[in-house]
């Protein structure tokens with residue numbers, strides 16, 4: 001049994017606490033929370049800073065880890081996508097080394113669970129080692145509705161392979177500009193039948209909405225450069241969110257990733273339509289690619305569940321949820337640390353369906369424990385903080 005204490009403890013499901021001790025079993029289970037005065041100093045494992053549960057990264061692409069520092073920053077989404085398409089192929093050994101480093105980096109940064117996008121089986125061996133809980137989203141894309149059966153067949157093959165590796169997995173759609181409504185329907189049905197969550201990149205740039213509203217702009221240019229015909233695509237004349245969300249099953253937890261251009265209206269409309277919606281922000285990747293952030297301060301008042309992702313090392317300098325929170329607080333100093341910590345722990349765990357184990361210091365859970373050193377103990381500002389994993 002360990003008796004762990006620090007200047008402050010964020011249990012997440014209740015208010016921050018001072019002068020308290022976490023009672024932890026040898027295998028990391030929360031046994032209880034007691035008053036610090038019930039122990040002698042010698043019985044305590046004492047840390048400076050704040051204790052928080054293990055962090056949940058709800059959006060990553062482990063298999064793009066070898067693309068770290070390969071692309072220039074702030075070029076916009078379409079240029080970024082072209083670069084990824086051109087440079088993602090690499091020697092498998094090089095990819096494996098980069099993924100192992102990325103996995104170890106996340107572990108060290110106190111991340112206990114990851115929602116990870118896969119287009120191939122490349123990352124499955126690493127994920128099967130289980131030092132981090134991974135949920136794999138097998139990502140499908142094709143804007144051609146006539147290809148939907150072939151694409152789904154490939155998706156089912158990847159799902160079967162994931163099962164072979166003993167890893168959790170479900171299907172996901174890539175992004176509004178790269179899928180057909182038919183494909184979204186099939187993915188949604190598959191997730192419903194398997195009772196698994198799904199995700200899609202959403203409202204990532206103005207180019208995305210221009211493509212949906214007028215069929216023109218940079219996304220059309222992307223297809224031209226990739227030599228993919230757009231004969232079957234008819235612009236729906238509605239935003240990407242309005243066009244696609246109705247085809248996602250309302251009973252299935254659905255994560256919208258990025259939401260960079262989401263408006264109040266988008267948030268209210270989507271929340272009314274879909275009761276199991278989660279909104280993921282990846283601020284450092286947004287700054288890297290588009291040099292702009294979603295209006296998180298506005299959105300937090302209009303949506304129920306926010307989660308945090310790092311996106312991949314192709315568009316981020318590190319895989320650290322704490323660094324994402326620091327970026328949010330730098331741009332929106334009004335956003336309080338206890339709110340952000342709830343997004344980065346409990347709500348991520350809820351989305352992945354693992355909140356019986358992860359996400360808070362409730363008795364019986366094995367959530368992992370981190371200490372945030374350098375947190376301001378008066379207003380909880382994270383600006384000069386760093387994270388250390390204890391369990």
Ligand SMILES: [Zn+2]
Pocket residue numbers: 059060061117201257311312
């Ligand atoms: Zn992504």
